[in-house]
Amino acid sequence: MTALTLSHVYKSFGKVEVLKDISLDVDVGEFVVFVGPSGCGKSTLLRVIAGLEDATSGEIRIAGDVVNRTPPAKRGIAMVFQSYALYPHLTVRDNMALALKQERQPKDVIADRVAEAARMLNLGDYLDRRPAELSGGQRQRVAIGRAIVRQPKLFLFDEPLSNLDAALRMNTRIEIANLHKTLGATMIYVTHDQTEAMTLADKIVVLRDGRIEQVGSPMDLYNNPANQFVAGFLGAPSMNFLPADRVGRDGGRTFGIRPEHLTIDPAGPLSGEVTHVEKLGGDTNAIVDLGGGEAVTLRLFGQHPIRANERVTLGFDPDRAYFFEPDGSRSRAA
Amino acid sequence: MNQARRNPLNMAAMHGALILYTVIALFPVFVILINSLKTRKGIFREPLSLPDAETFSMIGYQTVLRQGDFFLYIQNSLIVTVVSLFLILLFGAMAAFALSEYRFRGNTVMGLYLALGIMIPIRIGTVAILEMMVQAGLVNTLWSLILVYTAQGLPLAVFILSEFMRQVSDDLKNAGRIDGLSEYTIFFRLVLPLVRPAMATVAVFNMIPIWNDLWFPLILAPAEETKTLTLGSQVFIGQFVTDWNAVLSALSMAILPVLILYVIFSRQLIRGITSGAVK
Numbered sequence: 001m002t003a004l005t006l007s008h009v010y011k012s013f014g015k016v017e018v019l020k021d022i023s024l025d026v027d028v029g030e031f032v033v034f035v036g037p038s039g040c041g042k043s044t045l046l047r048v049i050a051g052l053e054d055a056t057s058g059e060i061r062i063a064g065d066v067v068n069r070t071p072p073a074k075r076g077i078a079m080v081f082q083s084y085a086l087y088p089h090l091t092v093r094d095n096m097a098l099a100l101k102q103e104r105q106p107k108d109v110i111a112d113r114v115a116e117a118a119r120m121l122n123l124g125d126y127l128d129r130r131p132a133e134l135s136g137g138q139r140q141r142v143a144i145g146r147a148i149v150r151q152p153k154l155f156l157f158d159e160p161l162s163n164l165d166a167a168l169r170m171n172t173r174i175e176i177a178n179l180h181k182t183l184g185a186t187m188i189y190v191t192h193d194q195t196e197a198m199t200l201a202d203k204i205v206v207l208r209d210g211r212i213e214q215v216g217s218p219m220d221l222y223n224n225p226a227n228q229f230v231a232g233f234l235g236a237p238s239m240n241f242l243p244a245d246r247v248g249r250d251g252g253r254t255f256g257i258r259p260e261h262l263t264i265d266p267a268g269p270l271s272g273e274v275t276h277v278e279k280l281g282g283d284t285n286a287i288v289d290l291g292g293g294e295a296v297t298l299r300l301f302g303q304h305p306i307r308a309n310e311r312v313t314l315g316f317d318p319d320r321a322y323f324f325e326p327d328g329s330r331s332r333a334a
Numbered sequence: 335m336n337q338a339r340r341n342p343l344n345m346a347a348m349h350g351a352l353i354l355y356t357v358i359a360l361f362p363v364f365v366i367l368i369n370s371l372k373t374r375k376g377i378f379r380e381p382l383s384l385p386d387a388e389t390f391s392m393i394g395y396q397t398v399l400r401q402g403d404f405f406l407y408i409q410n411s412l413i414v415t416v417v418s419l420f421l422i423l424l425f426g427a428m429a430a431f432a433l434s435e436y437r438f439r440g441n442t443v444m445g446l447y448l449a450l451g452i453m454i455p456i457r458i459g460t461v462a463i464l465e466m467m468v469q470a471g472l473v474n475t476l477w478s479l480i481l482v483y484t485a486q487g488l489p490l491a492v493f494i495l496s497e498f499m500r501q502v503s504d505d506l507k508n509a510g511r512i513d514g515l516s517e518y519t520i521f522f523r524l525v526l527p528l529v530r531p532a533m534a535t536v537a538v539f540n541m542i543p544i545w546n547d548l549w550f551p552l553i554l555a556p557a558e559e560t561k562t563l564t565l566g567s568q569v570f571i572g573q574f575v576t577d578w579n580a581v582l583s584a585l586s587m588a589i590l591p592v593l594i595l596y597v598i599f600s601r602q603l604i605r606g607i608t609s610g611a612v613k
Binding site for chain 1: 503505506508509510511512513514515523524527528
């Protein structure tokens with residue numbers, strides 16, 4: 001069963017087209033992540049789904065019903081915002097209860113659902129505090145709690161972790177993943193952080209300039225990118241791109257290899273000088289200047305005695321190499 | 335301020351400047367107050383001395399309270415000021431919300447049009463306003479003053495408030511929409527409390543000129559039962575003889591209500607400024 005269907009959705013602000021021909025199916029229980037660089041339209045798409053923006057054309061169905069003309073509150077969705085957007089004058093309890101009160105749910109139902117959400121998110125001790133008295137992580141949990149109590153058909157997350165510090169971000173990420181498992185709810189999550197996308201998603205939707213570039217599972221996208229943009233966008237450090245003639249293939253095309261698939265190999269086709277080394281403990285990253293304005297990033301697992309200004313020769317596994325046509329599309333021929 | 339940054343010389347200079355300013359600002363008020371408690375001779379002989387046993391007299395206050403209906407004047411002034419402020423804040427905030435929140439054709443033009451009034455002194459239109467009030471049968475009513483003051487205050491209110499409303503988080507308003515709040519609830523319950531400092535600023539800016547205005551009460555509502563305090567006090571200022579005792583007493587009494595209003599609004603102002611920062 002599909003939880004959300006978008007067909008040929010367009011959105012423009014004046015003359016600027018922000019979303020172009022977006023079509024997408026989301027199954028019930030799926031965790032879908034929209035990812036893309038800033039300004040690619042991912043947040044706008046989420047707001048169109050939420051009903052905070054109208055689609056210029058195209059159809060939006062939530063659980064089978066066309067909702068183009070349905071106000072946000074009646075779409076059966078709940079949204080978690082980047083800035084938490086808690087009501088400053090209400091306590092945590094009232095923040096979570098407000099939507100249910102608006103729906104005129106009976107008092108005991110409201111109390112039960114709030115208690116349940118507070119239990120899941122460990123907010124029990126804070127129910128009578130106001131948002132100003134909470135830390136960033138707690139506020140984000142309240143915002144998530146506010147979404148949970150509504151028992152929506154669709155959860156929408158708009159970059160919920162980008163205001164948190166790194167350690168908290170990881171904890172909250174795991175919490176969201178667990179929440180998805182526990183609730184079995186359909187979730188749509190917008191982020192520009194590819195770690196979040198890779199770790200949380202059942203399905204990643206890569207957007208660029210208002211278009212969908214590729215849809216697929218995280219590993220699918222990582223191993224089998226449809227074009228140079230997707231290949232370069234997913235993976236950190238990002239994929240190296242070189243003119244194909246540097247590795248002895250026919251010119252015009254672009255050769256791509258991930259940093260972890262380059263090896264130090266005295267018989268390899270690439271050689272250059274190490275300009276910078278980052279030792280992370282678990283990994284060692286090195287930037288190698290190949291001359292002619294080309295440089296590649298090399299990722300070695302574990303700790304390596306590699307040093308700057310050293311000359312190295314690099315090889316790669318041809319099965320892990322990618323080739324792209326001049327227009328950026330993937331070229332299947334080796 | 336922390337110990338390391340505290341320099342006795344700087345502190346003294348800072349306090350000295352503030353005290354000097356306070357003295358300068360309060361001096362006229364002080365002179366009015368002390369002279370309102372003196373006899374006519376006392377006022378003219380030594381205007382700056384405090385009332386003593388010889389010069390002390392409540393004659394001014396007695397005159398004011400006996401002649402004319404002073405409390406009615408205060409009541410009229412209060413009604414006009416408070417109702418005008420309420421209407422300015424209500425309509426100003428609503429217009430500002432619409433201008434800052436909704437995208438519609440002509441939004442910018444509408445904003446400019448509403449702000450245009452800041453540049454045009456309303457008194458230029460006095461004759462037309464008077465004719466209009468006569469036609470509408472509103473002459474010698476408090477409504478004529480309230481309408482004029484509301485019109486006079488709206489442009490600046492819209493201008494200031496729309497700037498502040500733009501700063502209210504979009505996410506917050508959208509969260510309200512998703513939770514099923516109506517646009518009115520979002521406006522009154524979410525947005526207004528967050529722009530309260532700006533509302534207080536607008537209120538204070540508008541209050542003083544309305545309270546002190548002599549022009550429109552004199553032209554639009556000079557009847558005995560609609561006189562405002564400022565207009566009422568004018569009876570003691572004659573072309574040839576001025577009853578200074580009465581004038582000074584009336585002025586002293588006129589300061590009080592406006593002072594109370596100011597304290598109310600300025601407390602809002604301070605609370606709004608510090609609410610987010612301190613917690």
